Amino acid sequence: MEKLRVDLGERSYDIKIGEDILANLGQYLSELEIGKKVLIISNPLVDSLYGAEVEKAISEAGFEVEKALIPDGEKYKSLDTAKDLYDEAVAAGLDRTSSIVALGGGVVGDIAGFIAASFMRGINFIQVPTTVLAQVDSSVGGKVAVNHPQGKNLIGDFYQPQLVVADKKVLHTLEERELKAGLAEVIKYGFIWDEEFFSFLKDKREEVMNLDTQAVIKAIKTSCAIKAEVVEEDETEQGLRAILNYGHTIGHALEAVTNYDCYRHGEAVAIGMVAAARIAHKLDMLTVKEVKEHEELISDFGLPIRFEGVDHDQIINALTKDKKVEDGVIRFILAEKIGKVKILSDIPEAIIREVLAEIGGE
């Protein structure tokens, strides 16, 4: 089992990464200073695969375990579902010393974290992420939220977990498309922070995609380490943390315009990273070769680098509605080279349109 520490003063916590470590959950929880009651929040699919194992591990360590399931799907990451979960938390008799364990992907993690953050003004929270995206991204860093009909993650908080347990084993049951989409975020870390990691991913592409244990654990660990480093420096997204949104500006716009039912998040981010690379090239920040390296790595991981059938005006329109827009200024994260990015605003719309024309020819 590999261990990483996220260093946030009083809010510091460990990330444990390994193969077949769900069975140790009870022991891990015993090492925390938490009360007897544990509420597992999951969804029916993940629960059917890993619920019994997790429940057993935790209750055998002497905890009183209750379980609350929410329907599967992004649309249930809502205030309505949150309301049901508060009812379940009350019914389970949770008190201030109790804990919520999120067992699932980013949807479960985000809403469970929101409940943990707000129930009795904050109870203990443990993340057991079961998708690639959740293991390398959403479970680390403390962003928790539910969606509002008018915007994703519009209602939320910064609330750090007490522990993250990423078991590589669970990735084997992921749908192929889900797996690949999650890897888009892994690739992202190479582009924004770590050229060596970029090279590693290039070299070990096959091992990672075939879920070779060593390669995947290294990929998860490096991703989490990068995210931790960024979050340690900027927990509440005053500045640096925004670089984690590399590829997300255009990515989010694409998702929004296609009503979130055409692209997986990671796929949209993949296209968004290509767009960002091409914008950077037009601003003399990246060379043609570096743009090509973006596109090759992304497409080698089975992710899209082009799109079609989406109106460019709508994308431009969606960009200005993004939550990350402040006082009307759209921010882009652009690479200066592979492994280093910076935040820019005031990218001329003409350049964005040129790039859209290149990769999303109508």
Add this chain to the structure above:
Amino acid sequence: MEKLRVDLGERSYDIKIGEDILANLGQYLSELEIGKKVLIISNPLVDSLYGAEVEKAISEAGFEVEKALIPDGEKYKSLDTAKDLYDEAVAAGLDRTSSIVALGGGVVGDIAGFIAASFMRGINFIQVPTTVLAQVDSSVGGKVAVNHPQGKNLIGDFYQPQLVVADKKVLHTLEERELKAGLAEVIKYGFIWDEEFFSFLKDKREEVMNLDTQAVIKAIKTSCAIKAEVVEEDETEQGLRAILNYGHTIGHALEAVTNYDCYRHGEAVAIGMVAAARIAHKLDMLTVKEVKEHEELISDFGLPIRFEGVDHDQIINALTKDKKVEDGVIRFILAEKIGKVKILSDIPEAIIREVLAEIGGE
């Protein structure tokens, strides 16, 4: 205008206290680092009294002001109302730099603060408290919340405002009973922290109750200063902060058993402080004289020191269901002398029952 600073590192803020200072709100807001958009949250009654003045002051300073009203009453401090307010925040086009101004009593302040804490993971929050309770207690210290059908303030957060503006003037329109109930919390600060303040209140009782400007401002300022000191030492209620719940253990139980429609919160706390004093006496902590001093001050302020018609078994039962109970242990805040309290658990039920018999003879 008097100014107090609540010292919480990055989350520090000022409390401004004065007579007729609402008109300066625009200027005060201009001194903060906040964006152009401001959403005032209030209720119809308070809005009809002070809404126009506040809106004018803020918009004349160059802010874009929107307003959202919630129905008057504790029962609207709910997740359902919160949902409406999120819709209003979206409709108002708030972004991360925007601010929410709570104009009202503790109900408005608590729910507006919950929205501010969770909208886009936290936007600027300004408290303009308009009841005594809100000016001396709920607007300071960052507890924000909505109620759950099964428990008050069950869904909430710690989220500090950026500024608190307490205008003594607005207290003149309070109903007499509301005014007195709020003063129970003022008296509380004397009992728990400051014997001199206790003496001040004894001496200046009439001035305070007649809303003499100087006496009231001194009472508000001293109360806020004590609360600030306690919160500075224990922002998230790990220990010390619990002393602010003096009188609240029995008080909450009384409120709960009577379905929150018999006693004002402050009235229940008044009775609760008498109960606490009598329990302390039975544990050889307070003298008979000190118990009498409790009762005299409380009743001189027109607050109840006895109750009737409430089943004692139900009170005992409610005590064990209180949110502040952890792993089954009921905590009491008891005074060692006037101006000094400590936190005790394991008070024998028999003693509690004896005291209930003394002050709530059936």
